Amino acid sequence: MNQEAASELYEDPAFEPGDKVRAVRAVRNDGTYPGVAVGGFLIEGGDVGYVKSVGTYLNRFYVYAIDFVDRGVLVGMRRHELELLEAAP
Numbered sequence: 001m002n003q004e005a006a007s008e009l010y011e012d013p014a015f016e017p018g019d020k021v022r023a024v025r026a027v028r029n030d031g032t033y034p035g036v037a038v039g040g041f042l043i044e045g046g047d048v049g050y051v052k053s054v055g056t057y058l059n060r061f062y063v064y065a066i067d068f069v070d071r072g073v074l075v076g077m078r079r080h081e082l083e084l085l086e087a088a089p
Helices: none
Strands: 020-023 041-043 048-057 061-068 073-077 082-086
Touching: 020 061, 041 073, 048 073
Parallel strands: none
Antiparallel strands: 020 048, 020 082, 048 061, 061 073
């Protein structure tokens, strides 16, 4: 079974609420973010944010709600799009 087909939910989440993380790449609006044109940038690679909550998608993947305070946006992201900078105390 390839890695993408396996469920991440058999493992603990990679990040917890309060963790400080960095986006490893830019993220564009896929049409699900209100007030920003489809294809418009929500964040840039290197932007720093904080994990607000941890949810799931399709009973297979963790989705992390990341609060990019400096940009004023809350973006749902997957583990491979983020790197941990500092764990929450």
